[in-house]
Amino acid sequence: MRLPLRSRGFTLVEVMTVVAVVGVLALLAIVAYKRWVRTSYMAEATDMVQNIRAAEETFKSEAGAYLNVSSTLDLGYMYPATTPGAFRSTWGGACATCAASWSALAVEPKGMVAFGYAVVAATSGVPGASVTPATNAMATSVNLSALTAPWYVVEAVGDINGDGVFTRILGDSGNNQLIIDREGE
Numbered sequence: 001m002r003l004p005l006r007s008r009g010f011t012l013v014e015v016m017t018v019v020a021v022v023g024v025l026a027l028l029a030i031v032a033y034k035r036w037v038r039t040s041y042m043a044e045a046t047d048m049v050q051n052i053r054a055a056e057e058t059f060k061s062e063a064g065a066y067l068n069v070s071s072t073l074d075l076g077y078m079y080p081a082t083t084p085g086a087f088r089s090t091w092g093g094a095c096a097t098c099a100a101s102w103s104a105l106a107v108e109p110k111g112m113v114a115f116g117y118a119v120v121a122a123t124s125g126v127p128g129a130s131v132t133p134a135t136n137a138m139a140t141s142v143n144l145s146a147l148t149a150p151w152y153v154v155e156a157v158g159d160i161n162g163d164g165v166f167t168r169i170l171g172d173s174g175n176n177q178l179i180i181d182r183e184g185e
Helices: 013-065 137-141
Strands: 116-124 151-159 167-170 179-180
Touching: 013 167, 013 179, 116 137, 137 179
Parallel strands: none
Antiparallel strands: 116 151, 151 167, 167 179
């Protein structure tokens, strides 16, 4: 009497099922990783804006006025990268577009930064053309003309995924709120 032969492998259906499950798990891992990266960039920007705000208040208590570091809040005037992109920049170098040195505010990030930062301040008047909200969403969310002298406005701008759409975070001396436009773009 012969014993029946048993196959010693996987069927094509079993292999395809395993590949499909691994593919779905890999897709979920990639989505979770991208969300984690985006969240870390946003945390960097909000943390830096809050640190700059605290540094401005400290500077005002010591010098009697806020420090005007940047010429304007426009792209091309950000620090450390004049136009942020899908890269990180080292803090602490020279700033060709700055009205004053960032070292006077004593703001130091923990590492390289993905966003560009700008601060415009004055001892009199209200924010003018140098402080224009970049998008309609920000213009309807913030009332910069309500700021009383002395005032400052700080902005963080970043292009997290390099698609040319900028995430902007705006804070000012008038309140403790942050305005975030196009979060995660």
